[in-house]
Amino acid sequence: MIKSVLFIPFQFILFFIPYCFAEQGVSSTKIKLGMSNALTGPASQLGNELKAGSMVYFNKINQKGGIHGRKVELISLDDGYEPVKTIANTHQLIAKQVFALFGYVGTPTSHAILSILKQKNILFLMPFTGADFLRTPVKSNIFNLRASYQQEAKLQLEYLIKQKGYKNIALVIQADEFGLAAEKFFLRYLKDYKLSPVVTSRYRRNSDDISKVLSTIKQQSVDAVIFVGTYQPLAKLINSGHEQGVTPFYTTLSFISSSDLYSRLKHKSRVMVSEVMPEPANCSWKVCYQFMADMKKAGIAHPNRVQLEGYLNAFIFTQVAKKCQVMLTKTCFIQEFERFSLKKEILPVRYSSESHQGLQQLYMSLSQSALLEEN
Incomplete structure (x- = not known):
């Protein structure tokens, strides 16, 4: 009799554990995540491709029971x-x-909600931006995957100045928080080489009106143009410049999506994109093989870096959430995230309480004309 009295309450407690510790967005059958990004407009390729990569992984996990x-x-x-x-x-x-x-x-979209993130203390996970205000100082509810714009800026200038020997460098900057977040690092590293931009020109976000930018560049003797913005205005700048005899070397940040940029170039142009993800088809991480197979099953024949980043975002979320077992709470999730790492051959990701940025890797992708110039 005593045994049954003790056993029944234990069953009762075990059954109701998930409900006693209910967390916002977590039920016994579902975990709800919220995404806001560009699904329409000039930057829509980024939003749709990032989402597609995430959904391929989440759909696979859901089909296996979640x-x-x-x-x-x-x-x-x-x-x-x-x-x-x-x-x-x-x-x-x-x-x-x-x-x-x-x-x-x-970056401008993430910057706009900083006060909301602070007030609500809601988790903000793996945004598609390298902005430093999401990295330093470390914020307990914000976790990044990709390398920072600071790291990308340093790589670009090392390439332009040390490897290419260019000194007359122009900056073309999107006139918002994205432009400001990246520009300060380009200026800092130019100063390290005792250089400054020969010209700085700005253009409006979500616009491809670069006529004034091109006119400004034409008036200067420019070896290279560092562009901070999205793929459509840069493609127009490169194409229009080529048609007017303006053919400097261009560099730009990973936010551009190199595959979307290169597909829009009409002429032989010299371009280098600093990348935070490897080329999927050439990636040796075990998760990349998994990504390529899953994308093929989803009917995506030629997956790109943006889709890979979305896939990795979903992969990492899932791995961290699994570590909390049935007791998925924000507190547990943060604790597990801050000690999450994987073997390098799987994915060289590492988080800690001192660093909420998982990857440090940088790569370069070069247009065909830039590659030919290297050889």
């Missing part, structure tokens, strides 16, 4: 790469009781 029986629901809203819409979407996602904000795209 994370400890919980399927991942990704609620995706379109902000068109406009901060005002990002703010509205973020409030809407929080109202929907999501566990975390996941896979946002852009």
